[in-house]
Amino acid sequence: MSRPILLKGGRVIDPSQQLDAVRDLLIVDGRVAGASDRPPDGTAVIDCAGLVVAPGLVDLHVHLREPGDEHKETIASGARAAAAGGFTSVCAMPNTRPPIDDPAAVGFVRAEGERAGFARVYPVGAVSVQLAGEEMTEIGELVAAGAIAVSDDGRPVWDSGLLRRTLEYIQTFEIPYFSHSEDLGLSAGGVMNEGPVSTSLGLRGIPAAAEDAAVARDCAIAELTGGHLHILHVSTRGAVRLIRAARERGVRVTAEVTPHHLALTDEAVRGYRTEAKMNPPLRSAADVQAVRDGLVEDVIDCIATDHAPHHYEDKEREFDDAPFGVIGLETALAVCIREMVTSGRMTLPELIDRMSCRPARIAGLAAGTLSEGSAADVMICDPEERWVCEPEKFLSLSRNTPFAGQELLGRVALTLVGGRPVFDRGGRVAAAAAEKS
Amino acid sequence: MSATVTFGKDLTGLEQLSAEQIKTILDVAEPFKEISERPIKKVPVLRGKTIVNLFYEPSTRTRVSFEFAEKRLSADTVNISATGSSVVKGENLVDTARNLEAMRIDMVVMRHGSSGAAQFLADRIPSNVINAGDGQHEHPTQALLDMLTIRDHRERIAGRKVCIVGDILHSRVARSNIYGLLKLGAEVAVCGPRTLIPHGIEDLGVQVFKRIEEAIEWADVLNVLRLQLERMKAGYIPSLREYNRFFGISMARLERAPHDILILHPGPMNRGVEIDSHVADGPHSVILQQVTNGVAVRMAVLYLLAGGQPERAELAKRERGS
Numbered sequence: 001m002s003r004p005i006l007l008k009g010g011r012v013i014d015p016s017q018q019l020d021a022v023r024d025l026l027i028v029d030g031r032v033a034g035a036s037d038r039p040p041d042g043t044a045v046i047d048c049a050g051l052v053v054a055p056g057l058v059d060l061h062v063h064l065r066e067p068g069d070e071h072k073e074t075i076a077s078g079a080r081a082a083a084a085g086g087f088t089s090v091c092a093m094p095n096t097r098p099p100i101d102d103p104a105a106v107g108f109v110r111a112e113g114e115r116a117g118f119a120r121v122y123p124v125g126a127v128s129v130q131l132a133g134e135e136m137t138e139i140g141e142l143v144a145a146g147a148i149a150v151s152d153d154g155r156p157v158w159d160s161g162l163l164r165r166t167l168e169y170i171q172t173f174e175i176p177y178f179s180h181s182e183d184l185g186l187s188a189g190g191v192m193n194e195g196p197v198s199t200s201l202g203l204r205g206i207p208a209a210a211e212d213a214a215v216a217r218d219c220a221i222a223e224l225t226g227g228h229l230h231i232l233h234v235s236t237r238g239a240v241r242l243i244r245a246a247r248e249r250g251v252r253v254t255a256e257v258t259p260h261h262l263a264l265t266d267e268a269v270r271g272y273r274t275e276a277k278m279n280p281p282l283r284s285a286a287d288v289q290a291v292r293d294g295l296v297e298d299v300i301d302c303i304a305t306d307h308a309p310h311h312y313e314d315k316e317r318e319f320d321d322a323p324f325g326v327i328g329l330e331t332a333l334a335v336c337i338r339e340m341v342t343s344g345r346m347t348l349p350e351l352i353d354r355m356s357c358r359p360a361r362i363a364g365l366a367a368g369t370l371s372e373g374s375a376a377d378v379m380i381c382d383p384e385e386r387w388v389c390e391p392e393k394f395l396s397l398s399r400n401t402p403f404a405g406q407e408l409l410g411r412v413a414l415t416l417v418g419g420r421p422v423f424d425r426g427g428r429v430a431a432a433a434a435e436k437s
Numbered sequence: 438m439s440a441t442v443t444f445g446k447d448l449t450g451l452e453q454l455s456a457e458q459i460k461t462i463l464d465v466a467e468p469f470k471e472i473s474e475r476p477i478k479k480v481p482v483l484r485g486k487t488i489v490n491l492f493y494e495p496s497t498r499t500r501v502s503f504e505f506a507e508k509r510l511s512a513d514t515v516n517i518s519a520t521g522s523s524v525v526k527g528e529n530l531v532d533t534a535r536n537l538e539a540m541r542i543d544m545v546v547m548r549h550g551s552s553g554a555a556q557f558l559a560d561r562i563p564s565n566v567i568n569a570g571d572g573q574h575e576h577p578t579q580a581l582l583d584m585l586t587i588r589d590h591r592e593r594i595a596g597r598k599v600c601i602v603g604d605i606l607h608s609r610v611a612r613s614n615i616y617g618l619l620k621l622g623a624e625v626a627v628c629g630p631r632t633l634i635p636h637g638i639e640d641l642g643v644q645v646f647k648r649i650e651e652a653i654e655w656a657d658v659l660n661v662l663r664l665q666l667e668r669m670k671a672g673y674i675p676s677l678r679e680y681n682r683f684f685g686i687s688m689a690r691l692e693r694a695p696h697d698i699l700i701l702h703p704g705p706m707n708r709g710v711e712i713d714s715h716v717a718d719g720p721h722s723v724i725l726q727q728v729t730n731g732v733a734v735r736m737a738v739l740y741l742l743a744g745g746q747p748e749r750a751e752l753a754k755r756e757r758g759s
């Protein structure tokens with residue numbers, strides 16, 4: 001059992017309890033102690049003056065590439081990068097090689113996550129065997145083995161009949177379906193957003209309608225079935241409008257947006273920058289405005305990174321041939337502080353709600369809170385610290401970020417999982433421990 | 438001709454060039470035209486320079502045109518094509534670039550199937566890179582020779598109405614023409630089936646005609662693009678026959694034009710599809726002159742990127758090849 005820790009004098013922000021106050025937070029036996037509990041002997045005291053102490057961030061959408069592409073990322077390296085970004089829980093998508101479509105594979109991801117001992121790793125199981133979109137996996141078995149949701153992410157569940165049965169079947173197990181909503185007929189061959197930029201670069205476009213059409217269908221099937229539809233990486237104005245309308249009529253739909261879709265437009269692709277190539281693609285300024293508004297107005301529930309590592313060699317090539325995807329775990333908090341908080345669109349507690357409490361609730365995770373007795377998954381950051389994004393310093397095995405070289409604001413100092421330091425930038429815990437002994 | 442106009446290392450597209458730079462290339466092409474008319478078609482301007490023609494897509498026309506331009510300027514040239522060359526086969530573009538760099542060549546002329554490939558190469562090697570067509574992005578020397586041909590027949594580009602007809606969506610020739618013509622003050626339109634007109638094209642500053650009759654009524658110049666036969670298989674148009682009926686350039690259509698129209702075509706032509714033979718071989722057509730001008734324009738580009746002074750092009754012409 002790790003030693004007790006007293007986080008002293010930080011600004012404790014816990015939206016799950018509407019808490020925002022300067023106070024101490026005591027952690028004993030890996031759990032958050034009561035406000036009146038006294039620190040036992042041997043407690044490591046960490047000065048958190050000027051820092052924010054918040055529930056660890058929760059990411060519903062990461063690709064950890066293991067098994068199959070361990071040169072891009074492993075479960076351990078991804079979970080470590082997550083910890084460095086303030087994330088204490090991440091949900092790993094099943095589109096690995098082989099995919100996570102049977103209970104043994106789910107068990108493998110869980111066990112590797114535990115063995116690594118950084119952020120908690122929750123497997124997302126596949127909807128269809130081999131992600132082929134044909135035959136449903138043993139979803140009940142996947143959940144029993146530890147899956148917290150199902151998804152064929154990377155691809156939509158294209159057969160509407162299979163999608164219907166999935167949204168019905170998952171209700172027994174009370175898990176959400178994570179939807180990569182894309183109309184493949186409309187997006188076919190596209191490599192970036194369709195619009196003036198794609199026209200001038202001569203790159204084939206993916207129209208916003210490819211997302212809108214799929215979201216409309218997915219919402220209709222969610223309405224029919226009552227299953228929990230969670231829409232991944234919302235990127236278009238039309239999708240925001242459709243989700244808003246579906247929620248207003250009581251459809252069980254939640255949604256997420258990525259930091260890059262909040263921060264960047266398709267102008268970032270100019271110069272054929274493959275580090276700005278992802279799916280869904282960076283969209284127009286009007287779309288960026290719509291997803292920001294959607295997040296502020298609670299149509300979009302939460303922020304998720306869609307952390308998608310790729311080896312530099314795969315990105316160092318012609319735009320058409322480069323793979324889709326960008327990493328995000330180590331920049332998400334800072335990018336979102338810049339785009340949403342510094343810009344005055346949200347308060348910091350509201351942002352933490354969308355990066356911790358709300359995603360935890362969507363996936364039914366016991367996370368996103370610092371209430372008494374809960375596991376001490378804690379993120380401590382300096383929201384004022386300025387730093388320059390230098391990919392070569394990332395803990396992720398990959399470097400494919402569109403934010404390289406940018407000045408960012410807000411940096412994680414310390415991350416605890418179950419009261420155990422899993423990331424400690426300044427060596428605060430070690431220093432405090434040395435002081436005591 | 439202004440002596441202050443300078444050029445960068447590469448020619449990846451016309452989007453990055455200024456009107457002055459484009460005019461300079463066209464002006465420098467003028468004296469080079471005459472070299473091709475001599476019995477000994479050679480000047481020593483690029484003697485000792487090595488040029489690699491790196492063609493990832495088959496294109497006899499463009500490659501041969503560049504090769505003539507290079508040889509008439511006395512450069513040493515090597516052709517590498519994706520078909521049948523181990524240098525290119527199975528090797529990625531980064532490694533090819535590094536290999537070229539290691540061989541200390543002076544210039545690379547590249548044709549590649551991916552948009553942005555020319556820029557990609559230019560960013561990675563110190564040699565001059567000339568884009569001979571990259572995916573659906575740009576084909577700058579084609580647009581330059583088109584503009585030179587228009588200028589030959591219509592004195593100036595400014596104020597002329599040029600309509601590009603056909604598959605705009607997949608055409609690098611269209612994009613380069615749009616950028617170049619607009620910079621020189623032309624009015625530009627496009628016309629074709631809506632499936633082959635990219636969304637957002639109006640944002641580039643061009644107007645769109647849905648019907649060829651409207652385009653013919655408006656235009657001074659029609660630049661008729663080749664219709665790739667794959668477009669029919671991919672479902673962009675139902676049949677070539679139907680394309681010819683609604684968008685083909687025929688004598689009957691041109692006769693209804695309110696004024697004399699110049700017909701350009703970048704070749705190779707699909708006779709009876711986008712253009713009827715009577716038009717291609719008729720009085721409106723300047724298609725063969727485009728081919729002749731292609732060599733002169735490419736000589737001008739090679740000369741200028743190699744550091745040649747625009748005002749010395751006339752003198753360079755007078756030097757005799759050995």
Ligand SMILES: [Zn+2]
Nearest residue numbers: 153154180232
């Ligand atoms: Zn996805």
